[in-house]
Amino acid sequence: MIVATTVAIGGMGLVCGVALAMAARFLAVHEDPRVEELTEILPGANCGGCGFAGCGEYAKAIIVDGAEVTLCAPGGAEILDNIAAFMGVEAEAGEKHVAIVLCGGDNAKAPRRFDYNGVADCNAAHAVDGGDKKCNHGCLGYGSCARACPVEAIEITGTGIAVVHPELCIGCRKCVKTCPRFIIEMVPESQATHVFCSSKDKGPIVKKACQVGCIGCRLCVKFGGESFEMDGFLARRNYETPIEDEDTVIDKCPGDCIVRQEKSAAG
Numbered sequence: 001m002i003v004a005t006t007v008a009i010g011g012m013g014l015v016c017g018v019a020l021a022m023a024a025r026f027l028a029v030h031e032d033p034r035v036e037e038l039t040e041i042l043p044g045a046n047c048g049g050c051g052f053a054g055c056g057e058y059a060k061a062i063i064v065d066g067a068e069v070t071l072c073a074p075g076g077a078e079i080l081d082n083i084a085a086f087m088g089v090e091a092e093a094g095e096k097h098v099a100i101v102l103c104g105g106d107n108a109k110a111p112r113r114f115d116y117n118g119v120a121d122c123n124a125a126h127a128v129d130g131g132d133k134k135c136n137h138g139c140l141g142y143g144s145c146a147r148a149c150p151v152e153a154i155e156i157t158g159t160g161i162a163v164v165h166p167e168l169c170i171g172c173r174k175c176v177k178t179c180p181r182f183i184i185e186m187v188p189e190s191q192a193t194h195v196f197c198s199s200k201d202k203g204p205i206v207k208k209a210c211q212v213g214c215i216g217c218r219l220c221v222k223f224g225g226e227s228f229e230m231d232g233f234l235a236r237r238n239y240e241t242p243i244e245d246e247d248t249v250i251d252k253c254p255g256d257c258i259v260r261q262e263k264s265a266a267g
Protein backbone atom coordinates (compact mmCIF):
# COMPACT_ATOMS: atom_id res chain seq x y z
CA MET A 1 0.00 0.00 0.00
CA ILE A 2 2.75 2.40 1.04
CA VAL A 3 4.71 1.55 -2.11
CA ALA A 4 1.68 2.13 -4.32
CA THR A 5 0.96 5.52 -2.71
CA THR A 6 4.60 6.59 -3.07
CA VAL A 7 4.63 5.58 -6.73
CA ALA A 8 1.34 7.43 -7.33
CA ILE A 9 2.55 10.64 -5.69
CA GLY A 10 5.88 10.40 -7.49
CA GLY A 11 4.08 9.90 -10.79
CA MET A 12 1.88 12.93 -10.20
CA GLY A 13 4.94 14.98 -9.32
CA LEU A 14 6.64 13.87 -12.52
CA VAL A 15 3.62 14.78 -14.64
CA CYS A 16 3.31 18.20 -12.99
CA GLY A 17 7.02 18.86 -13.42
CA VAL A 18 6.90 18.04 -17.11
CA ALA A 19 3.77 20.20 -17.52
CA LEU A 20 5.42 23.14 -15.81
CA ALA A 21 8.58 22.77 -17.89
CA MET A 22 6.54 22.73 -21.09
CA ALA A 23 4.49 25.73 -19.96
CA ALA A 24 7.67 27.64 -19.15
CA ARG A 25 9.02 26.85 -22.58
CA PHE A 26 5.96 27.58 -24.68
CA LEU A 27 4.38 30.39 -22.66
CA ALA A 28 7.60 32.28 -21.92
CA VAL A 29 7.49 35.98 -22.87
CA HIS A 30 10.68 36.77 -24.73
CA GLU A 31 11.64 40.38 -24.09
CA ASP A 32 13.17 42.27 -26.94
CA PRO A 33 16.92 42.46 -26.09
CA ARG A 34 16.87 46.13 -27.14
CA VAL A 35 14.88 46.94 -23.99
CA GLU A 36 17.85 46.04 -21.83
CA GLU A 37 20.27 47.87 -24.13
CA LEU A 38 18.14 50.99 -24.10
CA THR A 39 17.75 50.79 -20.31
CA GLU A 40 21.54 50.93 -20.11
CA ILE A 41 21.50 54.15 -22.14
CA LEU A 42 18.99 55.85 -19.81
CA PRO A 43 20.41 57.62 -16.74
CA GLY A 44 19.28 55.02 -14.20
CA ALA A 45 17.74 57.63 -11.93
CA ASN A 46 14.44 55.72 -11.88
CA CYS A 47 12.77 58.99 -10.91
CA GLY A 48 9.57 58.43 -12.89
CA GLY A 49 9.77 61.88 -14.47
CA CYS A 50 9.09 60.33 -17.87
CA GLY A 51 5.73 59.11 -16.59
CA PHE A 52 6.79 55.47 -16.33
CA ALA A 53 7.73 53.47 -13.24
CA GLY A 54 11.45 53.71 -13.92
CA CYS A 55 14.10 53.68 -16.64
CA GLY A 56 13.44 50.03 -17.55
CA GLU A 57 9.72 50.63 -17.98
CA TYR A 58 10.37 53.71 -20.10
CA ALA A 59 12.80 51.77 -22.30
CA LYS A 60 10.17 49.08 -22.72
CA ALA A 61 7.53 51.68 -23.59
CA ILE A 62 9.77 53.16 -26.28
CA ILE A 63 10.62 49.80 -27.83
CA VAL A 64 7.29 48.03 -27.48
CA ASP A 65 4.72 50.83 -27.57
CA GLY A 66 6.55 53.48 -29.53
CA ALA A 67 6.56 56.03 -26.67
CA GLU A 68 8.10 59.43 -27.39
CA VAL A 69 11.89 59.44 -27.04
CA THR A 70 11.90 62.94 -25.53
CA LEU A 71 10.42 62.20 -22.10
CA CYS A 72 13.57 61.77 -20.01
CA ALA A 73 14.12 65.27 -18.63
CA PRO A 74 16.91 64.31 -16.19
CA GLY A 75 18.92 62.86 -19.07
CA GLY A 76 19.16 66.18 -20.86
CA ALA A 77 20.28 66.67 -24.44
CA GLU A 78 23.07 64.08 -24.32
CA ILE A 79 20.85 61.18 -23.28
CA LEU A 80 18.18 62.30 -25.75
CA ASP A 81 20.76 62.20 -28.55
CA ASN A 82 21.79 58.71 -27.45
CA ILE A 83 18.21 57.45 -27.30
CA ALA A 84 17.42 58.98 -30.70
CA ALA A 85 20.55 57.44 -32.23
CA PHE A 86 19.72 54.05 -30.74
CA MET A 87 16.17 54.21 -32.10
CA GLY A 88 17.29 55.65 -35.45
CA VAL A 89 15.04 58.70 -35.15
CA GLU A 90 15.60 62.43 -35.02
CA ALA A 91 14.68 64.36 -31.89
CA GLU A 92 15.48 67.81 -30.71
CA ALA A 93 15.81 68.72 -27.05
CA GLY A 94 13.81 71.72 -25.87
CA GLU A 95 15.07 73.93 -23.08
CA LYS A 96 15.41 72.18 -19.75
CA HIS A 97 12.62 73.00 -17.31
CA VAL A 98 13.16 73.20 -13.57
CA ALA A 99 10.75 73.32 -10.66
CA ILE A 100 9.80 76.49 -8.86
CA VAL A 101 7.61 76.94 -5.78
CA LEU A 102 5.32 79.85 -6.60
CA CYS A 103 4.89 81.22 -3.11
CA GLY A 104 6.94 83.74 -1.18
CA GLY A 105 4.82 83.83 1.96
CA ASP A 106 7.07 82.45 4.64
CA ASN A 107 6.17 82.45 8.33
CA ALA A 108 7.29 86.06 8.69
CA LYS A 109 5.00 87.31 5.92
CA ALA A 110 2.08 84.88 5.83
CA PRO A 111 0.65 83.98 9.26
CA ARG A 112 -0.87 80.70 10.35
CA ARG A 113 -4.53 80.41 11.35
CA PHE A 114 -4.08 77.79 14.04
CA ASP A 115 -1.49 75.54 15.64
CA TYR A 116 -1.20 72.40 13.59
CA ASN A 117 0.17 69.57 15.71
CA GLY A 118 -0.33 66.66 13.32
CA VAL A 119 2.23 64.72 11.34
CA ALA A 120 4.72 66.99 9.57
CA ASP A 121 3.48 66.34 6.07
CA CYS A 122 1.87 68.82 3.70
CA ASN A 123 -0.86 66.48 2.50
CA ALA A 124 -1.80 65.65 6.09
CA ALA A 125 -1.75 69.31 7.09
CA HIS A 126 -3.75 70.34 4.03
CA ALA A 127 -6.40 67.74 4.93
CA VAL A 128 -7.04 69.50 8.24
CA ASP A 129 -9.44 72.30 7.33
CA GLY A 130 -7.43 73.27 4.25
CA GLY A 131 -4.17 73.70 6.16
CA ASP A 132 -3.01 75.92 8.97
CA LYS A 133 -1.94 78.81 6.78
CA LYS A 134 -4.18 81.85 6.54
CA CYS A 135 -3.61 81.87 2.77
CA ASN A 136 -5.40 78.87 1.28
CA HIS A 137 -2.86 78.67 -1.53
CA GLY A 138 0.42 79.26 0.27
CA CYS A 139 3.23 76.81 0.87
CA LEU A 140 2.62 74.90 4.09
CA GLY A 141 6.31 74.22 4.53
CA TYR A 142 6.07 70.68 5.89
CA GLY A 143 8.40 69.47 3.18
CA SER A 144 6.49 66.79 1.25
CA CYS A 145 8.08 68.09 -1.93
CA ALA A 146 11.57 68.06 -0.43
CA ARG A 147 11.15 64.46 0.66
CA ALA A 148 9.90 63.47 -2.81
CA CYS A 149 12.85 65.08 -4.56
CA PRO A 150 15.43 62.43 -5.52
CA VAL A 151 18.32 64.90 -5.64
CA GLU A 152 17.70 67.11 -2.60
CA ALA A 153 17.05 70.16 -4.78
CA ILE A 154 14.38 71.53 -2.44
CA GLU A 155 15.12 73.20 0.85
CA ILE A 156 12.60 74.05 3.55
CA THR A 157 13.93 77.32 4.85
CA GLY A 158 14.17 78.27 8.50
CA THR A 159 11.17 80.52 7.92
CA GLY A 160 8.97 77.63 6.83
CA ILE A 161 8.77 77.72 3.08
CA ALA A 162 9.96 75.44 0.28
CA VAL A 163 12.59 76.81 -2.10
CA VAL A 164 13.96 74.97 -5.14
CA HIS A 165 17.65 75.25 -5.97
CA PRO A 166 17.30 75.23 -9.77
CA GLU A 167 20.93 74.28 -10.28
CA LEU A 168 20.25 70.95 -8.60
CA CYS A 169 16.84 70.20 -10.12
CA ILE A 170 16.86 67.40 -12.71
CA GLY A 171 13.32 68.19 -13.87
CA CYS A 172 11.68 64.96 -12.78
CA ARG A 173 8.42 66.64 -11.63
CA LYS A 174 8.06 64.48 -8.54
CA CYS A 175 7.58 67.55 -6.38
CA VAL A 176 4.88 68.88 -8.70
CA LYS A 177 2.85 65.72 -8.21
CA THR A 178 3.38 65.72 -4.44
CA CYS A 179 2.34 69.24 -3.45
CA PRO A 180 -1.28 69.39 -2.25
CA ARG A 181 -1.41 73.14 -2.94
CA PHE A 182 -0.51 72.77 -6.66
CA ILE A 183 1.96 75.63 -6.37
CA ILE A 184 5.02 73.99 -7.92
CA GLU A 185 5.49 74.60 -11.62
CA MET A 186 8.10 73.68 -14.19
CA VAL A 187 9.66 76.75 -15.79
CA PRO A 188 12.39 77.24 -18.41
CA GLU A 189 15.79 77.01 -16.72
CA SER A 190 16.94 80.31 -18.23
CA GLN A 191 14.14 82.28 -16.54
CA ALA A 192 14.83 83.71 -13.11
CA THR A 193 12.01 86.21 -12.56
CA HIS A 194 8.71 84.80 -11.38
CA VAL A 195 5.45 85.79 -9.72
CA PHE A 196 5.92 84.15 -6.34
CA CYS A 197 2.25 83.83 -5.54
CA SER A 198 -0.45 81.31 -6.43
CA SER A 199 -3.46 82.92 -4.81
CA LYS A 200 -6.37 83.72 -7.08
CA ASP A 201 -8.23 85.47 -4.28
CA LYS A 202 -9.20 89.12 -4.59
CA GLY A 203 -6.71 91.73 -3.43
CA PRO A 204 -8.27 92.53 -0.03
CA ILE A 205 -8.37 88.83 0.91
CA VAL A 206 -4.78 88.34 -0.22
CA LYS A 207 -3.63 91.36 1.76
CA LYS A 208 -5.13 89.97 4.96
CA ALA A 209 -3.35 86.63 4.49
CA CYS A 210 0.06 87.61 3.15
CA GLN A 211 2.40 90.59 2.88
CA VAL A 212 3.83 89.43 -0.44
CA GLY A 213 0.77 88.22 -2.34
CA CYS A 214 -0.48 89.23 -5.77
CA ILE A 215 -3.40 91.65 -5.44
CA GLY A 216 -4.38 91.52 -9.11
CA CYS A 217 -3.61 95.20 -9.82
CA ARG A 218 -2.34 94.47 -13.37
CA LEU A 219 0.63 96.83 -13.08
CA CYS A 220 2.93 94.04 -14.24
CA VAL A 221 0.87 93.71 -17.42
CA LYS A 222 1.01 97.50 -17.86
CA PHE A 223 4.80 97.69 -17.48
CA GLY A 224 5.78 94.21 -18.63
CA GLY A 225 3.42 93.82 -21.58
CA GLU A 226 2.94 90.29 -22.85
CA SER A 227 5.56 88.88 -20.51
CA PHE A 228 2.76 88.77 -17.92
CA GLU A 229 -0.84 87.69 -18.13
CA MET A 230 -3.73 87.65 -15.69
CA ASP A 231 -5.38 84.47 -14.47
CA GLY A 232 -8.37 86.02 -12.73
CA PHE A 233 -6.85 88.12 -9.94
CA LEU A 234 -3.49 86.37 -10.20
CA ALA A 235 -0.65 87.60 -12.40
CA ARG A 236 1.38 84.91 -14.09
CA ARG A 237 4.57 85.01 -16.14
CA ASN A 238 4.32 84.29 -19.82
CA TYR A 239 7.74 82.69 -20.22
CA GLU A 240 7.55 82.83 -24.02
CA THR A 241 7.96 86.60 -23.91
CA PRO A 242 11.05 87.95 -22.16
CA ILE A 243 10.59 90.88 -19.77
CA GLU A 244 12.08 93.94 -21.41
CA ASP A 245 12.61 96.03 -18.28
CA GLU A 246 12.72 93.62 -15.37
CA ASP A 247 13.84 96.17 -12.81
CA THR A 248 10.86 98.43 -13.49
CA VAL A 249 8.34 95.60 -13.30
CA ILE A 250 9.82 94.30 -10.06
CA ASP A 251 9.88 97.80 -8.64
CA LYS A 252 6.30 98.64 -9.62
CA CYS A 253 4.70 95.52 -8.14
CA PRO A 254 2.93 96.71 -4.97
CA GLY A 255 2.59 93.17 -3.70
CA ASP A 256 6.37 92.61 -3.84
CA CYS A 257 5.67 89.19 -5.27
CA ILE A 258 7.60 89.57 -8.55
CA VAL A 259 11.09 88.48 -7.65
CA ARG A 260 14.28 87.70 -9.53
CA GLN A 261 15.61 84.48 -8.08
CA GLU A 262 19.31 84.73 -7.44
CA LYS A 263 21.51 81.72 -8.17
CA SER A 264 22.07 79.90 -4.93
CA ALA A 265 25.37 78.64 -3.62
CA ALA A 266 23.89 75.14 -3.59
CA GLY A 267 24.86 74.47 -7.19
Ligand code: SF4
Nearest residue numbers: 122139140143145179
Ligand atom coordinates in the same frame (compact mmCIF):
# COMPACT_ATOMS: atom_id res chain seq x y z
S1 SF4 B 1 5.59 73.46 -1.92
FE1 SF4 B 1 3.83 72.18 -1.47
S2 SF4 B 1 4.70 70.18 -0.87
FE2 SF4 B 1 6.36 71.68 -0.78
S3 SF4 B 1 6.42 72.34 1.35
FE3 SF4 B 1 5.12 73.80 0.22
S4 SF4 B 1 3.02 73.01 0.44
FE4 SF4 B 1 4.46 71.38 1.01
Ligand code: SF4
Nearest residue numbers: 149169170172173175
Ligand atom coordinates in the same frame (compact mmCIF):
# COMPACT_ATOMS: atom_id res chain seq x y z
S1 SF4 C 1 12.93 69.90 -7.49
FE1 SF4 C 1 13.45 67.71 -7.24
S2 SF4 C 1 11.49 66.61 -7.35
FE2 SF4 C 1 11.15 68.69 -8.19
S3 SF4 C 1 11.47 68.44 -10.41
FE3 SF4 C 1 13.42 69.09 -9.52
S4 SF4 C 1 14.53 67.18 -9.14
FE4 SF4 C 1 12.38 66.62 -9.41
